[in-house]
Amino acid sequence: xxxxxxxxxxxxxxxxxxxxxxxxxxxxxxxxxxxxxxxxxxxxxxxxxxxxxxxxxxxxxxxxxxxxxxxxxxxxxxxxxxxxxxxxxxxxxxxxxxxxxxxxxxxxxxxxxxxxxxxxxxxxxxxxxxxxxxxxxxxxxxxxxxxxxxxxxxxxxxxxxxxxxxxxxxxxxxxxxxxxxxxxxxxxxxxxxxxxxxxxxxxxxxxxxxxxxxxxxxxxxxxxxxxxxxxxxxxxxxxxxxxxxxxxxxxxxxxxxxxxxxxxxxxxxxxxxxxxxxxxxxxxxxxxxxxxxxxxxxxxxxxxxxxxxxxxxxxxxxxxxxxxxxxxxxxxxxxxxxxxxxxxxxxxxxxxxxxxxxxxxxxxxxxxxxxxxxxxxxxxxxxxxxxxxxxxxxxxxxxxxxxxxxxxxxxxxxxxxxxxxxxxxxxxxxxxxxxxxxxxxxxxxxxxxxxxxxxxxxxxxxxx
Amino acid sequence: xxxxxxxxxxxxxxxxxxxxxxxxxxxxxxxxxxxxxxxxxxxxxxxxxxxxxxxxxxxxxxxxxxxxxxxxxxxxxxxxxxxxxxxxxxxxxxxxxxxxxxxxxxxxxxxxxxxxxxxxxxxxxxxxxxxxxxxxxxxxxxxxxxxxxxxxxxxxxxxxxxxxxxxxxxxxxxxxxxxxxxxxxxxxxxxxxxxxxxxxxxxxxxxxxxxxxxxxxxxxxxxxxxxxxxxxxxxxxxxxxxxxxxxxxxxxxxxxxxxxxxxxxxxxxxxxxxxxxxxxxxxxxxxxxxxxxxxxxxxxxxxxxxxxxxxxxxxxxxxxxxxxxxxxxxxxxxxxxxxxxxxxxxxxxxxxxx
Numbered sequence: 001x002x003x004x005x006x007x008x009x010x011x012x013x014x015x016x017x018x019x020x021x022x023x024x025x026x027x028x029x030x031x032x033x034x035x036x037x038x039x040x041x042x043x044x045x046x047x048x049x050x051x052x053x054x055x056x057x058x059x060x061x062x063x064x065x066x067x068x069x070x071x072x073x074x075x076x077x078x079x080x081x082x083x084x085x086x087x088x089x090x091x092x093x094x095x096x097x098x099x100x101x102x103x104x105x106x107x108x109x110x111x112x113x114x115x116x117x118x119x120x121x122x123x124x125x126x127x128x129x130x131x132x133x134x135x136x137x138x139x140x141x142x143x144x145x146x147x148x149x150x151x152x153x154x155x156x157x158x159x160x161x162x163x164x165x166x167x168x169x170x171x172x173x174x175x176x177x178x179x180x181x182x183x184x185x186x187x188x189x190x191x192x193x194x195x196x197x198x199x200x201x202x203x204x205x206x207x208x209x210x211x212x213x214x215x216x217x218x219x220x221x222x223x224x225x226x227x228x229x230x231x232x233x234x235x236x237x238x239x240x241x242x243x244x245x246x247x248x249x250x251x252x253x254x255x256x257x258x259x260x261x262x263x264x265x266x267x268x269x270x271x272x273x274x275x276x277x278x279x280x281x282x283x284x285x286x287x288x289x290x291x292x293x294x295x296x297x298x299x300x301x302x303x304x305x306x307x308x309x310x311x312x313x314x315x316x317x318x319x320x321x322x323x324x325x326x327x328x329x330x331x332x333x334x335x336x337x338x339x340x341x342x343x344x345x346x347x348x349x350x351x352x353x354x355x356x357x358x359x360x361x362x363x364x365x366x367x368x369x370x371x372x373x374x375x376x377x378x379x380x381x382x383x384x385x386x387x388x389x390x391x392x393x394x395x396x397x398x399x400x401x402x403x404x405x406x407x408x409x410x411x412x413x414x415x416x417x418x419x420x421x422x423x424x425x426x427x428x429x430x431x432x433x434x435x436x437x438x439x440x441x442x443x444x445x446x447x448x449x450x451x452x453x454x455x456x457x458x459x460x461x462x463x464x
Numbered sequence: 465x466x467x468x469x470x471x472x473x474x475x476x477x478x479x480x481x482x483x484x485x486x487x488x489x490x491x492x493x494x495x496x497x498x499x500x501x502x503x504x505x506x507x508x509x510x511x512x513x514x515x516x517x518x519x520x521x522x523x524x525x526x527x528x529x530x531x532x533x534x535x536x537x538x539x540x541x542x543x544x545x546x547x548x549x550x551x552x553x554x555x556x557x558x559x560x561x562x563x564x565x566x567x568x569x570x571x572x573x574x575x576x577x578x579x580x581x582x583x584x585x586x587x588x589x590x591x592x593x594x595x596x597x598x599x600x601x602x603x604x605x606x607x608x609x610x611x612x613x614x615x616x617x618x619x620x621x622x623x624x625x626x627x628x629x630x631x632x633x634x635x636x637x638x639x640x641x642x643x644x645x646x647x648x649x650x651x652x653x654x655x656x657x658x659x660x661x662x663x664x665x666x667x668x669x670x671x672x673x674x675x676x677x678x679x680x681x682x683x684x685x686x687x688x689x690x691x692x693x694x695x696x697x698x699x700x701x702x703x704x705x706x707x708x709x710x711x712x713x714x715x716x717x718x719x720x721x722x723x724x725x726x727x728x729x730x731x732x733x734x735x736x737x738x739x740x741x742x743x744x745x746x747x748x749x750x751x752x753x754x755x756x757x758x759x760x761x762x763x764x765x766x767x768x769x770x771x772x773x774x775x776x777x778x779x780x781x782x783x784x785x786x787x788x789x790x791x792x793x794x795x796x797x798x799x800x801x802x803x804x805x806x807x808x809x810x811x812x813x814x815x816x817x818x
Contacts, residue, residue, distance in 0.1 A: 191603075194692075194693070195693070195696070196693070196696055196697060196700055198693065199692075199693030199694060199696065199697050200669070200697060201603060201604065201625055202603040202622075202623050202624030202625030202626070202666060202669055203603050203604075203623075203624075203625075204624075205692065205693065289700050289703070289704065291503070291700075291704060292700065292703055292704035299607050299610075299611065300604060300607060301603070301604025301605075301607045301608070303608075342580070345580075345582060345608075346580055346581060346582075346608070347581055347600065347602040347604065347605040347608055348602065348603065348604040348605075348608075349602035349603060349604070349605075349623065350602060
């Protein structure tokens with residue numbers, strides 16, 4: 001077990017609502033002391049250097065095992081998570097076979113065990129058998145086996161009738177339905193956000209209305225189901241549009257217990273990147289035009305930019321940030337989607353959807369913090385207590401009563417990063433097998449120095 | 465945009481190459497290694513292409529229409545989509561310049577065995593190709609090819625995105641007919657209408673860039689389902705000095721037009737619910753003699769081919785006195801000769817951003 005002492009760092013502890021100069025002491029893997037410094041002891045320590053926070057929780061990651069181990073395995077996915085500062089990862093069930101049977105959960109748990117990674121692996125089960133949208137998966141058996149939610153992610157729960165039943169059935173089990181909000185009748189063959197960039201580049205448009213229509217459907221059904229099953233829960237994952245987030249904002253103000261998350265790429269990147277621009281949403285502004293602004297520096301049609309939901313307009317990305325600020329969005333989730341070169345380094349229209357993003361999430365969020373789009377404590381909350389609230393008491397940290405915080409006496413579960421130290425994203429610096437990052441060659445702030453999960457070292461930066 | 469303004473007041477100075485000799489034997493003001501789209505071409509580039517095509521027209525008028533300029537160069541023509549007109553045009557152009565030509569039709573290649581585009585392009589390069597002419601059904605595919613190919617890539621049409629040689633031969637045809645004379649792009653201030661399926665058209669997209677750069681008064685017209693997104697582009701374009709008008713009102717579009725270009729309507733547009741029927745399209749948007757009569761007297765009628773006569777264009781209009789459709793085909797060879805020649809003069813090391 002690990003011993004560690006960090007003095008004169010900036011601690012951020014969303015669970016206690018506190019941030020400031022401090023010190024931590026870990027003895028034999030247990031967080032023995034958290035000391036907040038004051039007065040002269042705190043002099044010269046600020047939030048621009050080494051930062052210590054609770055370990056991050058990812059509600060949405062594709063680990064590809066079983067079925068596509070060339071793209072990622074549980075072992076490489078957990079290593080990538082640790083490199084990104086995540087100590088808890090919820091695997092999505094769209095594997096081959098899908099996680100519609102407890103045996104698949106046993107299999108990935110065995111893979112996690114064999115990897116010896118201390119990162120906690122949780123999993124969502126499929127809503128329907130083989131995610132085909134037709135018949136319910138054995139939700140009760142999967143719940144007994146320990147899944148933390150249900151999702152047909154990669155696709156929405158296609159049938160509204162099935163969704164209604166799933167929300168009710170899962171609600172009685174105390175588990176959320178995690179829906180990928182997309183109306184597939186509007187997106188057949190779609191390649192890029194239906195907007196200016198897609199029009200100019202001749203890419204098949206992926207309309208905002210496809211997400212909005214699905215969110216409206218889900219909210220209407222959820223509202224109905226709650227009358228019968230007050231414990232039902234709906235979580236909308238990777239929302240990407242202003243209009244869909246506006247629907248969630250209104251539903252929350254009406255008292256609906258809906259939650260949602262936004263990905264790092266949808267809050268920072270935009271469809272301009274497909275055109276070859278490499279500026280963040282807040283640099284583009286709501287009316288950004290990469291041709292007019294003469295900011296196209298890279299080749300267009302890079303397949304790494306292809307993702308579902310697609311990178312949206314700058315105005316939509318700015319709306320994602322606003323939703324994260326005002327609490328409409330509850331969490332940042334990575335939608336880490338590693339792919340092989342065979343599936344990804346092809347014509348844009350043939351490329352698989354997805355971004356390998358669990359290792360670049362912190363960096364992108366910190367870029368947004370540096371730009372003043374999010375405060376540091378809010379950003380860390382969205383990576384820790386935000387997703388923890390959606391998981392409820394599931395996960396070992398909550399189950400142990402320690403909660404997700406810098407809690408004295410609990411097994412150390414934390415990340416240490418240096419906000420002033422940047423790193424370059426390249427295939428060698430990514431632990432994931434999926435090298436499909438839109439950020440290859442770019443520099444990100446906040447190099448992770450150390451990740452501890454469950455009292456053990458999950459990642460430690462190599463000495464310079 | 466300064467180049468566009470310059471175009472209106474005077475023609476950019478360009479040195480016209482002597483096309484009887486190899487391009488690298490003389491200084492030519494061309495810096496693009498690849499031709500993937502026309503969006504990066506400024507007025508001086510367009511003028512150089514036009515003037516070089518003039519020289520190629522002279523070659524084509526000779527008893528033996530052949531120069532040794534590209535002797536010993538290997539040009540591979542890789543088409544992933546069926547095409548006769550464009551493929552043959554490139555082949556004739558390359559042979560007129562004495563290049564060695566290899567033709568690959570995707571159905572006959574290992575593409576059907578699942579080989580990736582990247583592997584195919586690497587193989588073609590290993591077989592000695594220095595220039596790659598490529599057509600592909602997916603927007604952006606030539607950019608992927610250009611990333612791995614050591615020579616020059618010429619886009620022969622990609623998905624809905626771009627068809628740069630078609631846009632340049634269209635501009636050349638307008639310039640020849642509208643009296644721009646040997647100098648000038650000829651279309652400044654002229655009303656040019658592109659009529660039909662703009663949404664799915666790489667020809668329309670490339671023409672937007674080249675015609676707005678040349679100062680034309682460009683109109684896009686068609687059923688609203690086939691103009692999706694273009695009103696927003698027009699709004700953005702106005703802010704960037706790239707003005708054009710989008711309308712479904714065919715009479716407003718054609719009124720006093722100098723040029724009308726009809727686009728092909730494909731049958732699958734009906735099955736996807738974009739149009740009720742071909743008959744309804746022909747009645748409402750087909751380019752008939754009555755509609756042509758509302759344009760300026762002597763207005764040019766164009767079509768990038770292949771045509772559905774009786775649908776987007778009436779047979780008598782296509783064959784009528786105002787039609788320059790066969791000119792477009794002839795000019796296509798001159799333009800492609802010019803582009804092969806200009807690109808061959810650029811070594812990868814000295815090229816600007818492609």
